[in-house]
Amino acid sequence: MLATFFLMLREGLEAALIVGIVAAYLVRIGRRDALPSIAMGVASAVALSIAIGVAVILTIEELPEIVQATAEGVAALVAVAVLTWMLFWMRRQGRAIKGELEHDVDLAISRGGTFALVALAFVAVIREGVETALFLIPVLSFNGSGIDTIAGGVLGLAVAIATGWAIFVAGRRVNLRRFFTVTGTILIFVAAGLVAFAIHEFGEAGLIANTGIAFDLEGVVSETSAVGSILHALFGYRSAPTVLELLGYLAYLVPVLVLFIVDRPLIRRPAPPAVAG
Numbered sequence: 001m002l003a004t005f006f007l008m009l010r011e012g013l014e015a016a017l018i019v020g021i022v023a024a025y026l027v028r029i030g031r032r033d034a035l036p037s038i039a040m041g042v043a044s045a046v047a048l049s050i051a052i053g054v055a056v057i058l059t060i061e062e063l064p065e066i067v068q069a070t071a072e073g074v075a076a077l078v079a080v081a082v083l084t085w086m087l088f089w090m091r092r093q094g095r096a097i098k099g100e101l102e103h104d105v106d107l108a109i110s111r112g113g114t115f116a117l118v119a120l121a122f123v124a125v126i127r128e129g130v131e132t133a134l135f136l137i138p139v140l141s142f143n144g145s146g147i148d149t150i151a152g153g154v155l156g157l158a159v160a161i162a163t164g165w166a167i168f169v170a171g172r173r174v175n176l177r178r179f180f181t182v183t184g185t186i187l188i189f190v191a192a193g194l195v196a197f198a199i200h201e202f203g204e205a206g207l208i209a210n211t212g213i214a215f216d217l218e219g220v221v222s223e224t225s226a227v228g229s230i231l232h233a234l235f236g237y238r239s240a241p242t243v244l245e246l247l248g249y250l251a252y253l254v255p256v257l258v259l260f261i262v263d264r265p266l267i268r269r270p271a272p273p274a275v276a277g
Helices: 002-028 032-061 065-110 115-143 147-168 176-204 226-235 243-262
Strands: none
Touching: 002 032, 002 065, 002 115, 002 147, 002 176, 032 065, 032 115, 065 115, 065 176, 065 243, 176 226, 176 243
């Protein structure tokens, strides 16, 4: 539940921020008449994202066990790669998003039709939606496809929508840099757990030799206990991981977490030249 909550919270807020920036700019330039086009693009993207997610999950569940394990392992690694790229991209490019979106809105309006605005909102939201659908495939397998997992995603999305509304409609100030840093750090732990999960699935499929228990803490903190469930959801905790699963977890977690914490934009604006007095 917690993994899907933070996933949907972050992805949902990113989408809400994008839509909110576009809507606020349209209102500021006196083009409220274009807001229905934005709503149409958002609704289309949400509907398509849900359809893609449901179709992919149902398709995987119908596959033979070995093929299913392989597909879930591959999906986990792809999700980790996409999530890692997204975390660093948002951290480095976040400040430039507003200007780029407003430029895209101006360009769409100058072309004279509503289709360009629909497409702008659709593309902005569908990217987040497809990323979420992709990421939910291994998360549902990793944490179980029970009602708690689904409820966590719905709750995270609801909080994201409410936060986006508070920022752009109610005028509330939110420290977005801190928000994305905290949620990004949590999702890095989730992604590390998915790396270990992918290794486990490849072992189940017989693609690799995933044997040898690194340690066994089942008698100390069981995965099925309340504390173990929270650690499992947030940090990918396994009470008895194999050596390969532990190595994969740490090989991803340590360098990515360090780089994320100390990351700075690659492109810095040059300082203005000094004016001689």
